Amino acid sequence: MTALPSPFVQIDGVAMRYGGVEGTLALRGASLDVGEGEFIAVVGPSGCGKSTLMRLVTGLWPPTEGTVIVAGKEVSGPLSIAGMAFQNPTLLPWRNILDNVMLPLEVVQPHRRQLRSQRGHYEHKARELLKLVGLAGFEAKFPWQLSGGMQQRASLCRALVHDPRLLMLDEPFGALDVFTREDLWDVLQDVWMARKPTVILVTHDLKEAVYLSDRVLIMSSRPGRIIAERTVPYPRRRSLDLTYTAEFQDIVHELRDRISDARKAEAPDAR
Numbered sequence: 001m002t003a004l005p006s007p008f009v010q011i012d013g014v015a016m017r018y019g020g021v022e023g024t025l026a027l028r029g030a031s032l033d034v035g036e037g038e039f040i041a042v043v044g045p046s047g048c049g050k051s052t053l054m055r056l057v058t059g060l061w062p063p064t065e066g067t068v069i070v071a072g073k074e075v076s077g078p079l080s081i082a083g084m085a086f087q088n089p090t091l092l093p094w095r096n097i098l099d100n101v102m103l104p105l106e107v108v109q110p111h112r113r114q115l116r117s118q119r120g121h122y123e124h125k126a127r128e129l130l131k132l133v134g135l136a137g138f139e140a141k142f143p144w145q146l147s148g149g150m151q152q153r154a155s156l157c158r159a160l161v162h163d164p165r166l167l168m169l170d171e172p173f174g175a176l177d178v179f180t181r182e183d184l185w186d187v188l189q190d191v192w193m194a195r196k197p198t199v200i201l202v203t204h205d206l207k208e209a210v211y212l213s214d215r216v217l218i219m220s221s222r223p224g225r226i227i228a229e230r231t232v233p234y235p236r237r238r239s240l241d242l243t244y245t246a247e248f249q250d251i252v253h254e255l256r257d258r259i260s261d262a263r264k265a266e267a268p269d270a271r
């Protein structure tokens, strides 16, 4: 019998308290595994600790208790193999779009070391990514010259330019109108199909979670932990028509009911 490969992301019994012993307990007993190349979505009540979980996986904060292992190593500082995108695109206003997308290459090794001698190669890569998300021709524009949706596309390119094995997305489409959001779902789907990074997506949008992921993890109210999961059965490439089918909507309703139960559940000793 062949052994199963170990998960790419392993979170085991993690607790996180902000601000010392009297501070806010954001997570308690949180455990989850994500396989390499898997796309998972994390949903849960507001304030349950989803963003906190993302910070622990990317090494931006250490857990108060428990372990976080990524690619076989315990996380002990910011992870260079991760690309990140958040609700707010946070592009640097004084850099044009191409230079914004290339920013991680100036920070993350081995790219940082190679950037000067291989600038042409890296620039080509950044331009190809911008083309993939429909931003060819906008390389020399500044963020303020782009719409919110276009800025979010650029921020997705920035998260991908250093070929991260792990893509961490914290409500990346939350601030966008529904049409732009749906366009970007398909952009993300195409990027995932082409490069197969491991993706952890935090979202409040249950339709988005089901449309994009292989598995949806549901968190309890704070202090958050994973209380249930739902496997999504649809092969890719998925089309938006799928979201109008009764079966798809049943899955969304099922998730909504579970989150509503989690919101009602008492968390008496959470502070």
Ligand SMILES: Nc1ncnc2c1ncn2[C@@H]1O[C@H](COP(=O)(O)OP(=O)(O)OP(=O)(O)O)[C@@H](O)[C@H]1O
Residues within 6 Å of the ligand: 018, 019, 024, 025, 026, 045, 046, 047, 048, 049, 050, 051, 052, 053, 222
């Ligand atoms: N830097 C911080 N210092 C102190 N408390 C914090 C900090 N960041 C988050 N918290 C608290 O930790 C808890 C979990 O916050 P977190 O942002 O992880 O939740 P979330 O599920 O992402 O929320 P939302 O769904 O509203 O975006 C909240 O009670 C929040 O107030």
